[in-house]
Amino acid sequence: MSNCQTCSSAAQCGVSAHASVNQMHERTKELGVTTVFDRYQQQQPQCGFGMQGICCQLCSHGPCRITPKAPQGICGATADTIVARNLVRLESHGIAAYTHHLEEILKTIKATAQGKTPYTIGDEQKLREIAGVVGLDTTKPTNALAEELADVMLHELRKGSDEPLALVKLFAPKTRLEAWEKLGIIPGGPLSELRDAMTKTMSNIDTDPVDLLLTALRLAISTGYMGLVGTITMQDILLGTPSLTKSEADLGIIDEENVNIVAHGHVPLVATAVIKAAESKEMQELAKKAGAKGIKVYGSMCTGQELMQRSATSAKGYAGQLGNWITQEFMIATGAVDLVMMDMNCSIPGMKAVADKFHTKLVSVDRILRMAGVEDHVDYEPEKVSEQAKELIKMAIKQYKQRDKSSVVIPKGKAPAVAGFSVETILGALGGSLDPLLDAVKQGAIKGIAAVVGCTNNRNGHDSQGLTIMRELIKNDVLVIAAGCMSSASQIERLQTPEAAEEAGEGLKAVCKMLGIPPVLNFGSCVDIGRIGVAVTAIANALGVDPSQLPVVASAPEYLEQKAVADGVFAVAFGLLTHIGPVPPVTGSALVTKILTEDVESLTGGKVLVEENPVEAARKMLEHINQKRAALGI
Numbered sequence: 001m002s003n004c005q006t007c008s009s010a011a012q013c014g015v016s017a018h019a020s021v022n023q024m025h026e027r028t029k030e031l032g033v034t035t036v037f038d039r040y041q042q043q044q045p046q047c048g049f050g051m052q053g054i055c056c057q058l059c060s061h062g063p064c065r066i067t068p069k070a071p072q073g074i075c076g077a078t079a080d081t082i083v084a085r086n087l088v089r090l091e092s093h094g095i096a097a098y099t100h101h102l103e104e105i106l107k108t109i110k111a112t113a114q115g116k117t118p119y120t121i122g123d124e125q126k127l128r129e130i131a132g133v134v135g136l137d138t139t140k141p142t143n144a145l146a147e148e149l150a151d152v153m154l155h156e157l158r159k160g161s162d163e164p165l166a167l168v169k170l171f172a173p174k175t176r177l178e179a180w181e182k183l184g185i186i187p188g189g190p191l192s193e194l195r196d197a198m199t200k201t202m203s204n205i206d207t208d209p210v211d212l213l214l215t216a217l218r219l220a221i222s223t224g225y226m227g228l229v230g231t232i233t234m235q236d237i238l239l240g241t242p243s244l245t246k247s248e249a250d251l252g253i254i255d256e257e258n259v260n261i262v263a264h265g266h267v268p269l270v271a272t273a274v275i276k277a278a279e280s281k282e283m284q285e286l287a288k289k290a291g292a293k294g295i296k297v298y299g300s301m302c303t304g305q306e307l308m309q310r311s312a313t314s315a316k317g318y319a320g321q322l323g324n325w326i327t328q329e330f331m332i333a334t335g336a337v338d339l340v341m342m343d344m345n346c347s348i349p350g351m352k353a354v355a356d357k358f359h360t361k362l363v364s365v366d367r368i369l370r371m372a373g374v375e376d377h378v379d380y381e382p383e384k385v386s387e388q389a390k391e392l393i394k395m396a397i398k399q400y401k402q403r404d405k406s407s408v409v410i411p412k413g414k415a416p417a418v419a420g421f422s423v424e425t426i427l428g429a430l431g432g433s434l435d436p437l438l439d440a441v442k443q444g445a446i447k448g449i450a451a452v453v454g455c456t457n458n459r460n461g462h463d464s465q466g467l468t469i470m471r472e473l474i475k476n477d478v479l480v481i482a483a484g485c486m487s488s489a490s491q492i493e494r495l496q497t498p499e500a501a502e503e504a505g506e507g508l509k510a511v512c513k514m515l516g517i518p519p520v521l522n523f524g525s526c527v528d529i530g531r532i533g534v535a536v537t538a539i540a541n542a543l544g545v546d547p548s549q550l551p552v553v554a555s556a557p558e559y560l561e562q563k564a565v566a567d568g569v570f571a572v573a574f575g576l577l578t579h580i581g582p583v584p585p586v587t588g589s590a591l592v593t594k595i596l597t598e599d600v601e602s603l604t605g606g607k608v609l610v611e612e613n614p615v616e617a618a619r620k621m622l623e624h625i626n627q628k629r630a631a632l633g634i
């Protein structure tokens with residue numbers, strides 16, 4: 001049973017907001033294998049020190065825990081220092097992962113430009129546009145220009161912390177730059193910023209909580225413009241900018257007559273190559289010889305969202321989205337998944353025990369990912385990925401032959417979804433100008449925009465917090481943009497269909513019907529939060545105001561891992577009210593809590609809103625939107 005208390009029916013609900021996951025949870029219980037829901041219960045009660053962020057294990061004097069009787073660690077560190085230091089360390093992990101993702105994309109662009117990969121430059125127009133912005137000669141041939149741009153980005157990634165990041169200067173709204181310059185937080189290259197942050201947060205180097213929080217903001221800006229905006233821009237150049245497309249989601253899309261491969265993680269490079277290779281006559285014939293109808297490549301978590309938004313172009317043939325972080329053990333419990341390709345983050349060790357109950361093979365496809373008991377590694381190499389893709393498909397076919405058809409149970413749930421929204425597709429749908437959208441906001445048909453993004457979390461019920469917030473917001477004429485695991489949550493519950501407009505308030509409903517769009521727009525994976533930053537910048541520029549003046553809010557209602565911490569701090573630095581749930585581990589410091597939830601607003605225009613009741617959270621976001629509207633006189 002979840003902790004969700006969203007409505008009066010809570011007592012009858014399952015652990016997840018999705019019927020398919022609840023059905024599979026019953027199945028895992030029958031199989032005698034534990035999953036995230038069961039282990040969550042085993043972990044109760046969880047440690048109050050960790051919850052409040054007031055435990056420090058940095059040196060061998062520790063662990064030190066702050067209590068009224070012992071208000072300082074052995075070195076003298078206070079709760080304020082320990083909480084702020086822990087927060088910066090969490091955020092640093094996030095930025096490290098983002099830089100890995102970006103580096104893989106840049107390495108691939110270079111190899112592609114040299115003709116060594118199966119990819120081709122997917123968006124030449126964006127390549128020339130960005131190359132022009134960074135000062136390159138755009139008359140050069142495509143591949144030469146792509147290689148040069150990748151080199152510029154690699155240089156940015158690695159430049160010193162005393163050299164301002166070019167992307168911040170080139171892409172941030174002028175008013176943001178002024179605010180950040182005043183605070184002295186214009187960052188340098190993310191790898192240097194990361195080195196500085198990790199050095200500062202060693203025991204007894206930076207013990208000033210206020211300076212540590214400024215470090216958090218600086219790191220977040222570096223993440224925002226390289227890890228988010230930089231990554232999505234370069235990924236678009238390589239794989240194509242998303243275009244409007246139709247797809248499907250939920251466990252019911254699994255087709256037991258096919259060899260079933262799941263792309264799981266965040267970096268869609270191997271998956272794109274596998275989709276392409278699966279279409280070849282050679283692979284299709286191998287699958288048929290094994291007794292299957294064909295080969296299907298499904299998506300899970302953020303890699304799946306990356307594929308879905310490009311399913312009309314570079315990921316044509318993608319078979320749909322199975323679910324998000326919490327769904328990973330339950331997709332395997334269908335007994336119909338032959339192989340899971342795990343790239344970068346969010347592959348939980350619990351998956352292995354479920355896979356062992358069936359024939360499912362787990363394979364790491366990124367050199368940095370390893371899991372106890374998983375012995376198959378096909379680590380991505382751009383120059384070898386065509387062969388690697390075939391190797392993975394052959395492994396899946398071999399597993400398919402071992403599948404016990406009598407143990408397959410596939411839930412019925414299947415939801416249609418529209419995907420591929422971005423600044424470019426929105427402009428396309430609006431006839432080339434943002435004016436119709438801005439007019440709808442000015443006239444109040446759309447009251448504001450909320451980015452409901454990030455992970456999913458079992459603490460308050462799988463996806464139930466996020467879904468309640470989305471439904472409350474659209475009911476009140478707030479257009480919702482989803483990214484990350486919140487994309488899957490809303491897809492499965494059909495909020496990403498034009499028909500979901502019926503759940504919206506009258507104003508938003510009319511706009512959705514006129515444009516034929518859903519009230520919850522799918523902006524893709526968690527790295528696509530950068531796409532939301534680009535969209536908000538475009539709106540702020542069009543209206544001639546700072547992002548902090550817009551009726552725009554952000555919410556990470558079920559934040560889970562460290563990249564989400566970096567994203568949340570970036571939203572605050574960007575000037576947005578940023579709702580976060582569950583309560584982050586900062587409450588052990590009254591000073592840090594006050595700075596994040598109150599004082600920072602006078603510095604960046606943004607602040608953190610902590611609220612675990614989703615209806616109340618939506619109400620507070622709406623209140624903020626209305627205040628911003630009143631201040632703008634609309």
Ligand code: SF4
Pocket residue numbers: 056057058059060061062063064073074075076077203204
């Ligand atoms: S750094 Fe200070 S607070 Fe942390 S474990 Fe060591 S003595 Fe304790």
Ligand code: SF4
Pocket residue numbers: 265301302324325345346454455456483484485486526560561563564
């Ligand atoms: S949104 Fe969060 S939990 Fe979901 S896949 Fe991305 S990082 Fe993992």
